[in-house]
Amino acid sequence: MQSGQAMAEFLIAMTLVMSVLLLGIAMLGKFNDVRNRTLMGSRYVAWERIVWTDGDAKKNLVSDSSTTEGWSSTYGTPALAASKLDSELKNEVMQRVITGDWSTLSGSDRKQIQLSNSLPAMWNDYGGQPLLTSAGDVAVATSVGTDPASSQTRSALVPFSTVATGTGGQYTSKLSLPTRTLQSGTVSISIAQDSDVLKRLWHKDNLLAAFSGLTFSDTNVLMSNTWVPDGSDKNKAVFSQAVPAANVVMVQPYGYLGLQKYAPEISTLEFGRSKQDVVPVTRLSR
Structure with a gap:
């Protein structure tokens, strides 16, 4: 009789223990889904930041010529118009990452400041309450860092030629490229801040605080390439820096104008000519 009673008590106790254990395992699965979407969100944000410039006036990146924004202000201003703020990236994360599987994308996602109407199916506790309850529990931030030492952008800035000028000086050929293009995207998601179900499963004791x-x-990090100069004038501004004769006097006129009586066209010489390509009108009409 006593052995039967002990077995019954054991089964009841194990049922309670296994129930809590199974609930805990299932809840870990829910937490893992939140973690996976956090990883996806940081990758999305980092990728968007290398495609869209950062127009945040507080960061003032446009005043730093070593950033994509600063470089673009001189050589490709249209790129500055293709910008997104961190707050807009956060809105897109909420609408495109923290959402149900069949949600559709929209060009207005960046303006939606609330959580998606369809949260992931696993993001509810056992009481049916959502684990994520407020847009304020989602944080998105981006930043830009200096390219690593192994980056080719650093070597591209090293002057590659120094020549003597016709005035007795020297000119160093170089190119202007941004060197701070290491874009970081960070996403943080806080869940179950006030979940009664989880507080009952993980209550306060002498050693641990209540749930x-x-x-x-x-955080995900990507390094972007520089933007292409916009238009022929900007291309000329970038590449003429590598042409010494386009910037300084290489040969003094008195060194060759004396030969004009033998070759009249010598007076029309253009040392270091750097001109935009012009398509002849006759070709355009064909």
Whole structure:
């Protein structure tokens, strides 16, 4: 009789323990889904930042010529118009990453400041309450860093030629490229800040504090290339820096104008000519 009672008590106790254990395992699966979407969000943000410039006036990147924004202000101003703020990237993460599987993308996602109407199916606790309840629990930030020492952009800035000028000086040929193009995107998602179900599963004891929520955070880093100069004038401004004769006097006129009586056309010489390509009208009409 006593052995039967002990077995019954054991089964009841194990049922309770296994129930809690199974609930805990399933909840870990929910947490893992939040973690995975946090990783996806940081990758999305980093990728968007290398495609869209950062127009945040507080960062004032446009005043730093070593950044893509600063370089573009001189050689490709249209790129500055193709910009997104961190707050707009956050809105897109909420509408495109923290959303149900069948949600559609929209060009207005960057303006939606609230959570998606369709959160992921796993993002509810056992009481049916959403783990994520506020857009304020989602944080997105981007930053720009200096390119690593192994980057080719650093070697591209090293002057590649120094020549003597006709005035007794020297000119160093170089190119202007941004060297701070290491874009970082960070996404943080805080969940279950006030979940009664999880507080009952993980209550306060002498050693551990009561459950008060979890925060998942991830940072992804990508290095972008510089933007292409906009238009022929900007291309000329970039590449003429590598042409010494386009910037300084290489040969003094008195060194060759004396030969004009033998070759009258010598007076029309253009040392270091750097001109935009012009398509002849006759070709355009064909």
